[in-house]
Amino acid sequence: MTVAPGGPEETGHQLSRHPQIRFASATTGSANLRVAVAVADLNALYHFTSDTIGALPHVSTVEVTPILSGVKRTGLDRPASL
Numbered sequence: 001m002t003v004a005p006g007g008p009e010e011t012g013h014q015l016s017r018h019p020q021i022r023f024a025s026a027t028t029g030s031a032n033l034r035v036a037v038a039v040a041d042l043n044a045l046y047h048f049t050s051d052t053i054g055a056l057p058h059v060s061t062v063e064v065t066p067i068l069s070g071v072k073r074t075g076l077d078r079p080a081s082l
Contacts, residue, residue, distance in 0.1 A: 003033045007058025014056060020048060031063065042066065 003011045008026040015021050015035055023036035039045045045066065053062055 001033050001035070001053070001059055001063070002031055002061040004058045004060060008033045011056050011058050015053075018048075018052060031061075033059075 012024040012026060012033055012035075016024050018037075020037050020039055021035055022038050023034075025034050026032060027034050037045070037048060039048055045064065049062060049064060053059055
């Protein structure tokens with residue numbers, strides 16, 4: 001997401017308080033804040049994006065990329081068959 005100058009730290013801290021947020025980091029470039037969110041389905045993602053992120057004052061743009069399946073994730077047990 002793109003956050004106004006001076007806003008990435010505050011916005012990252014605000015987002016980190018939500019249990020759905022798995023990762024938040026300030027980055028460089030036009031998209032200067034990256035977050036990973038875990039939600040139940042696309043409807044929940046829509047509401048999180050519009051209601052939670054949309055309410056943050058410094059956020060100007062958001063790009064959403066759903067991950068439909070993963071091979072390896074931090075903190076999750078892998079099935080023995082892999």
